[in-house]
Amino acid sequence: xxxxxxxxxxxxxxxxxxFRLLIKQHERLVSHMIGRLIDNAEDREELCxxxxxxxxxxxxxxxxxxxxxxxxxxxxxxHAVNHIRKKKIKVSDIPDEESFTSHxxxxxxxxxQLEDEDMNELVLRFISWLPVQYKAVxxxxxxxxxxxxxxxxxxxxxxxxxxxxxxxxxxxxxENVKKYLGKEEWL
Amino acid sequence: xxxKDEELQNQIEKAISSDDGVDAYAYKIVFDTLRKEPDSxxxxxxxxxxxxxxxxxxxxxxxxxxxSVGIFTFAIAAVIAIVLTDFKVSFGALKxxxxxxxxxxxxxxxxxxxxxxxxxxxxxKTSI
Numbered sequence: 001x002x003x004x005x006x007x008x009x010x011x012x013x014x015x016x017x018x019f020r021l022l023i024k025q026h027e028r029l030v031s032h033m034i035g036r037l038i039d040n041a042e043d044r045e046e047l048c049x050x051x052x053x054x055x056x057x058x059x060x061x062x063x064x065x066x067x068x069x070x071x072x073x074x075x076x077x078x079h080a081v082n083h084i085r086k087k088k089i090k091v092s093d094i095p096d097e098e099s100f101t102s103h104x105x106x107x108x109x110x111x112x113q114l115e116d117e118d119m120n121e122l123v124l125r126f127i128s129w130l131p132v133q134y135k136a137v138x139x140x141x142x143x144x145x146x147x148x149x150x151x152x153x154x155x156x157x158x159x160x161x162x163x164x165x166x167x168x169x170x171x172x173x174x175e176n177v178k179k180y181l182g183k184e185e186w187l
Numbered sequence: 188x189x190x191k192d193e194e195l196q197n198q199i200e201k202a203i204s205s206d207d208g209v210d211a212y213a214y215k216i217v218f219d220t221l222r223k224e225p226d227s228x229x230x231x232x233x234x235x236x237x238x239x240x241x242x243x244x245x246x247x248x249x250x251x252x253x254x255s256v257g258i259f260t261f262a263i264a265a266v267i268a269i270v271l272t273d274f275k276v277s278f279g280a281l282k283x284x285x286x287x288x289x290x291x292x293x294x295x296x297x298x299x300x301x302x303x304x305x306x307x308x309x310x311x312k313t314s315i
Contacts (some may be wrong), residue, residue, distance in 0.1 A: 016238050023234040029298055031229050044228055052237045053244075123220035161213035171192050177213040 004068040012060050022068075023052055028146050029069055030076045036139045037080040037132055047083055051076045066153050070146070073154040084132060102132075104184055126176045127169075134169035137162055 010018035027157040034047045052076050062071055073175055101124070128136060152159045191210075198204035230236065242249045268274070300310050 016242070019241070020234045023237055027229060027233060028227075031227060032225065035225055035228060041228065043229065047234070048229060049234070049237050049240065053240060056237075056241055074274065107217060119216055120220050120223065123217055127220075142218075143224070158275055163314075167193060170196055170214070172261055174192075175218050176215045177216050181209060181213060187311060 026072050032139050033076040034145045036135045051079050070150045070153050077155055102121045130169055134165050136166045138169050
């Protein structure tokens with residue numbers, strides 16, 4: 001029996017101390033996903049709580065077809081997307097590459113609004129402008145160290161789409177950083 | 188362009204890039220930020236708060252179960268009492284309703300509509 005199986009078994013028998021341990025083990029993963037996808041800071045902690053309430057409710061149905069962390073990431077991703085839809089924030093379809101690149105990179109004068117922010121905050125701002133699907137893929141890959149197949153399971157995207165979104169998201173952010181660097185040199 | 192970007196991304200991810208162009212520099216900045224752990228926004232007692240919510244929910248479920256058992260027991264007791272005492276129920280005072288079925292249905296519908304409006308419009312604004 002793996003650690004995850006033993007932990008799940010204890011929780012389904014009503015051991016709340018074991019569930020506390022599960023939360024401690026996975027709160028970073030959930031907070032990464034919710035933090036990147038949800039702009040409103042006031043909603044984030046409550047959404048993270050809702051994710052773990054759902055985990056507790058559905059844990060007896062978890063069949064170990066994937067890793068426990070992947071299953072929890074799936075719940076967090078769906079929960080964030082549902083919240084965005086409920087708040088009537090448009091979950092944009094991924095537009096075609098050329099039009100989106102020109103729109104994303106032509107955002108006017110980022111350096112004028114962001115001159116006091118350091119480069120890290122500037123890049124985070126560029127990331128926040130990306131579509132939800134891109135942000136989810138970036139977060140799971142870079143912050144949570146998930147593989148392409150695991151990200152595919154968590155987000156319901158085919159593996160090829162995961163790779164493509166990851167590449168395009170990084171390229172789009174890079175283009176904006178490059179534009180900013182280019183303007184910085186002129187100043 | 189795409190192939191060059193793909194190669195650059197792969198090299199920078201593996202930290203083996205020798206390119207010193209602006210694209211490589213911009214990618215390094217992007218990758219550094221992506222790998223950086225964000226500040227936590229969860230409270231220090233986050234796990235305790237979730238567990239407390241679950242326990243409160245379980246208590247509410249238990250209360251509901253006991254309430255249902257109480258109602259069921261009361262109904263059984265009422266039936267037994269009626270049978271043992273041969274009690275006859277008289278609806279004489281309510282017989283006039285048979286002449287106004289429309290009014291009766293409207294009354295029930297009106298009360299339900301008021302409750303629905305209260306739940307949708309009034310309570311969300313007054314709840315903390």
